[in-house]
Amino acid sequence: MKPKSGFVDEGNMALLTDLYQLTMDASYHHHSRNELSTFDYFIRKLPENRSYFVVSGLEQVLHYLGNLHFDEGSISYLRSRNLFSEEFLGYLGSFRFTGGVRAMPEGTVAFPGEPIISITAPRSEAQLVETYLLNVMNFQTMVASKASRIVDAANSKKVVDFALRRAHSQTAGMQAARAAYIAGVAGTSNVLAGKEFNIPVFGTMAHAYVMSFDSEVDSFRAYSGTFGDSSVFLIDTYDTLQGAKNAIAVAKEMEKVGKRLKGVRLDSGDLCGLSREVRMMLDGSGLGYVIIVASNDLNEYKISELEKNGACIDMYAVGTEMGTSKDAPALSGVYKLVEDTDSGGNVVPRMKLSEGKSTLPGKKQVCRVFDSEGKSLRDVIATAGEPCEGQPLLEAYMENGNLVKELPELEEVRSRKELQLRSFSRGCTRMESPESYEVGISGKLSSLRQQVAEKMGGKGWV
Amino acid sequence: MKPKSGFVDEGNMALLTDLYQLTMDASYHHHSRNELSTFDYFIRKLPENRSYFVVSGLEQVLHYLGNLHFDEGSISYLRSRNLFSEEFLGYLGSFRFTGGVRAMPEGTVAFPGEPIISITAPRSEAQLVETYLLNVMNFQTMVASKASRIVDAANSKKVVDFALRRAHSQTAGMQAARAAYIAGVAGTSNVLAGKEFNIPVFGTMAHAYVMSFDSEVDSFRAYSGTFGDSSVFLIDTYDTLQGAKNAIAVAKEMEKVGKRLKGVRLDSGDLCGLSREVRMMLDGSGLGYVIIVASNDLNEYKISELEKNGACIDMYAVGTEMGTSKDAPALSGVYKLVEDTDSGGNVVPRMKLSEGKSTLPGKKQVCRVFDSEGKSLRDVIATAGEPCEGQPLLEAYMENGNLVKELPELEEVRSRKELQLRSFSRGCTRMESPESYEVGISGKLSSLRQQVAEKMGGKGWV
Numbered sequence: 001m002k003p004k005s006g007f008v009d010e011g012n013m014a015l016l017t018d019l020y021q022l023t024m025d026a027s028y029h030h031h032s033r034n035e036l037s038t039f040d041y042f043i044r045k046l047p048e049n050r051s052y053f054v055v056s057g058l059e060q061v062l063h064y065l066g067n068l069h070f071d072e073g074s075i076s077y078l079r080s081r082n083l084f085s086e087e088f089l090g091y092l093g094s095f096r097f098t099g100g101v102r103a104m105p106e107g108t109v110a111f112p113g114e115p116i117i118s119i120t121a122p123r124s125e126a127q128l129v130e131t132y133l134l135n136v137m138n139f140q141t142m143v144a145s146k147a148s149r150i151v152d153a154a155n156s157k158k159v160v161d162f163a164l165r166r167a168h169s170q171t172a173g174m175q176a177a178r179a180a181y182i183a184g185v186a187g188t189s190n191v192l193a194g195k196e197f198n199i200p201v202f203g204t205m206a207h208a209y210v211m212s213f214d215s216e217v218d219s220f221r222a223y224s225g226t227f228g229d230s231s232v233f234l235i236d237t238y239d240t241l242q243g244a245k246n247a248i249a250v251a252k253e254m255e256k257v258g259k260r261l262k263g264v265r266l267d268s269g270d271l272c273g274l275s276r277e278v279r280m281m282l283d284g285s286g287l288g289y290v291i292i293v294a295s296n297d298l299n300e301y302k303i304s305e306l307e308k309n310g311a312c313i314d315m316y317a318v319g320t321e322m323g324t325s326k327d328a329p330a331l332s333g334v335y336k337l338v339e340d341t342d343s344g345g346n347v348v349p350r351m352k353l354s355e356g357k358s359t360l361p362g363k364k365q366v367c368r369v370f371d372s373e374g375k376s377l378r379d380v381i382a383t384a385g386e387p388c389e390g391q392p393l394l395e396a397y398m399e400n401g402n403l404v405k406e407l408p409e410l411e412e413v414r415s416r417k418e419l420q421l422r423s424f425s426r427g428c429t430r431m432e433s434p435e436s437y438e439v440g441i442s443g444k445l446s447s448l449r450q451q452v453a454e455k456m457g458g459k460g461w462v
Numbered sequence: 463m464k465p466k467s468g469f470v471d472e473g474n475m476a477l478l479t480d481l482y483q484l485t486m487d488a489s490y491h492h493h494s495r496n497e498l499s500t501f502d503y504f505i506r507k508l509p510e511n512r513s514y515f516v517v518s519g520l521e522q523v524l525h526y527l528g529n530l531h532f533d534e535g536s537i538s539y540l541r542s543r544n545l546f547s548e549e550f551l552g553y554l555g556s557f558r559f560t561g562g563v564r565a566m567p568e569g570t571v572a573f574p575g576e577p578i579i580s581i582t583a584p585r586s587e588a589q590l591v592e593t594y595l596l597n598v599m600n601f602q603t604m605v606a607s608k609a610s611r612i613v614d615a616a617n618s619k620k621v622v623d624f625a626l627r628r629a630h631s632q633t634a635g636m637q638a639a640r641a642a643y644i645a646g647v648a649g650t651s652n653v654l655a656g657k658e659f660n661i662p663v664f665g666t667m668a669h670a671y672v673m674s675f676d677s678e679v680d681s682f683r684a685y686s687g688t689f690g691d692s693s694v695f696l697i698d699t700y701d702t703l704q705g706a707k708n709a710i711a712v713a714k715e716m717e718k719v720g721k722r723l724k725g726v727r728l729d730s731g732d733l734c735g736l737s738r739e740v741r742m743m744l745d746g747s748g749l750g751y752v753i754i755v756a757s758n759d760l761n762e763y764k765i766s767e768l769e770k771n772g773a774c775i776d777m778y779a780v781g782t783e784m785g786t787s788k789d790a791p792a793l794s795g796v797y798k799l800v801e802d803t804d805s806g807g808n809v810v811p812r813m814k815l816s817e818g819k820s821t822l823p824g825k826k827q828v829c830r831v832f833d834s835e836g837k838s839l840r841d842v843i844a845t846a847g848e849p850c851e852g853q854p855l856l857e858a859y860m861e862n863g864n865l866v867k868e869l870p871e872l873e874e875v876r877s878r879k880e881l882q883l884r885s886f887s888r889g890c891t892r893m894e895s896p897e898s899y900e901v902g903i904s905g906k907l908s909s910l911r912q913q914v915a916e917k918m919g920g921k922g923w924v
Contacts, residue, residue, distance in 0.1 A: 003525035
């Protein structure tokens with residue numbers, strides 16, 4: 001057998017869905033029930049240690065919706081399951097997404113219960129895309145939300161993504177780098193993410209490099225011989241303070257040939273104490289320009305502690321904790337039917353009433369209300385039609401299956417996130433014991449919910 | 463801007479690495495230091511709540527090594543960084559993996575510290591592949607190890623992977639389905655994983671399907687009208703016991719036309735109590751053949767509890783907890799230099815001595831020692847050359863960059879895992895408070911370690 005990559009590509013991504021999406025579609029098709037319906041993507045609740053979400057992943061969802069089709073191999077595979085009629089397989093052969101998409105732009109700061117994406121499409125299309133949408137949005141939004149806390153904790157020092165080796169698969173490494181960049185990290189070690197998403201890439205040397213030379217100082221000389229001003233020496237392979245002395249010696253040699261060492265990296269031990277000592281040693285040798293990079297299982301709590309204790313660290317490299325959102329590695333993002341067409345052809349709002357799993361009926365808008373100084377005061381979830389008393393957060397991205405809005409470059413998304421986050425009171429976004437931000441429901445939506453609930457009687461859904 | 467997929471493909475996977483792998487390689491190249499070296503992949507320690515690992519991901523690593531090359535777009539991107547010489551870029555243009563790979567077959571039950579993959583190649587090749595190898599092996603081995611516990615807890619009831627919507631990206635969903643199948647799950651909801659890896663696919667209907675009809679009983683009739691004997695009805699949309707009555711009514715209608723309902727699914731509430739009640743109702747109606755499927759944030763602890771309390775569940779669908787290994791979403795898998803060539807051209811064993819991060823020097827073999835009844839007694843990590851006192855676990859997969867072993871079908875990998883796991887005492891593999899399995903070091907490896915340590919003197923590495 002030839003080894004397989006396990007990759008997804010544009011030809012086969014239509015099958016990257018749960019089987020039940022296809023069986024439900026087949027049944028809708030069989031019973032000619034392909035009327036328009038609307039589904040909302042929203043996140044039920046914040047993980048314990050989060051106070052907001054940073055929306056991320058919409059671009060990948062739009063790529064999917066715009067390119068969705070079943071290639072011949074996919075159809076043949078489905079045929080071989082002996083589950084689907086030839087008529088349905090024929091329908092899949094010409095399947096395209098023809099619906100509309102309203103969504104919060106990426107980089108938006110969002111809260112539990114708020115619709116982040118709303119899709120209106122013939123039932124079979126809106127249903128089929130659920131799994132892929134959840135996969136992409138849940139993951140990227142989770143990482144962006146975690147990364148935002150880490151960037152915040154770093155007090156304007158740079159943060160760099162080093163997560164690729166512990167990310168959950170190759171694509172996770174790509175999307176984590178992207179989401180973290182949206183959240184404000186300065187760049188990534190992941191070269192392909194650098195190329196594909198135009199994100200700055202960072203990186204220098206590993207312990208194996210230092211070890212491959214007869215002495216540490218030889219390894220530093222060799223590296224600076226290749227990379228000159230771009231060199232960052234890893235100084236903890238043997239002994240950090242001796243490593244700092246070796247780095248200083250080589251930096252002084254570099255100065256003689258007109259080069260400047262860029263930085264040194266600490267990867268073990270007491271990062272706070274060591275960074276202060278190394279800073280003093282560098283400054284004492286006239287090397288105030290050499291930056292100190294730190295890594296070693298960092299997260300927002302450790303970084304915050306380092307900053308509080310006066311660590312002399314200019315750049316934090318963060319891997320596992322950020323790229324896997326280790327303390328909360330899954331979001332409760334769901335995609336629920338909110339509007340439908342009944343058997344009489346009438347558009348009807350739908351909702352679920354069950355405790356802890358209730359939903360809000362109908363097409364909606366989220367309005368963010370600001371004070372006179374531009375501070376975010378509260379969000380109001382409203383019906384889609386009513387006048388919005390603040391800034392509407394949901395925008396039209398697709399109509400009839402076509403993109404109707406130019407997608408922003410990642411830099412713009414990143415700026416949006418930064419500006420938005422600053423518009424919230426510090427109390428709402430701080431790392432520990434944040435105040436909760438007010439998310440209300442408009443009078444009109446509240447009445448609609450009431451009406452629908454009454455119509456439902458004892459049923460959990462309507 | 464056109465939306466991007468963020469996918470990795472065979473053309474660009476060479477860049478899916480940390481920048482420092484390329485800068486180190488450039489420096490090795492610049493200084494003509496491309497001698498043979500050997501790196502071992504091993505996992506430092508078990509997560510708190512694990513007692514063994516299930517090796518998974520080797521096929522994807524071999525796919526990578528066999529197809530690794532830098533396409534023109536990749537070279538142009540690297541050129542644009544202004545970091546690399548034209549000479550080095552030329553070298554990358556003809557870069558192929560030409561080394562050797564020894565590894566434990568997928569499905570092997572492994573323990574901390576044991577080399578799982580060992581790569582011997584010119585330094586720049588062995589170094590470059592680190593990140594990708596870690597990414598793939600850490601993730602898949604983590605999921606397979608978690609899934610094995612879940613399968614074990616289910617007491618021979620079937621377990622199905624439902625993780626795609628919470629997996630960390632599309633490819634994570636693919637590889638999680640594969641790893642879970644190796645560990646013994648019966649199949650997946652992920653259609654593309656079914657197609658690409660030849661894994662059985664499962665799935666039926668969501669609440670949205672039931673809701674899209676005027677009544678639950680209508681939705682069941684419609685579904686069975688399309689899928690007949692393959693139908694599984696989701697019965698908790700409104701009220702589980704009423705849902706069971708509706709399912710029974712439709713199952714009886716199906717019997718009249720010679721069809722048999724396959725199953726019902728519970729997705730909320732007290733799964734133990736409800737499954738027992740529903741079982742009684744089904745049996746009381748002569749529907750003993752209808753199976754009960756359960757889902758709802760399940761993991762090994764919940765399943766074990768359900769089994770202990772006599773739940774009547776025939777199939778467990780498990781998502782987030784398995785596909786993200788939620789309680790331990792990262793493994794401490796590392797890839798370390800163990801043998802090298804010094805400046806005099808001599809092959810020298812290398813090791814690291816630092817506390818908690820020490821490594822074992824030289825090329826190695828792992829020998830599993832069995833008792834006369836085939837029970838695994840202990841593993842011994844030995845030098846590669848010495849006679850192995852048990853079954854050698856590391857096998858040659860690649861030589862000179864070519865595959866030298868036929869890769870098994872996934873079914874074979876799955877059987878290997880099952881057989882191996884059974885060879886351990888129950889105490890070593892049980893879910894809670896497992897006994898630790900003995901992993902020793904051969905006398906020869908122990909002496910080598912001693913020698914190398916003495917040569918190192920005060921240094922953390924040699």
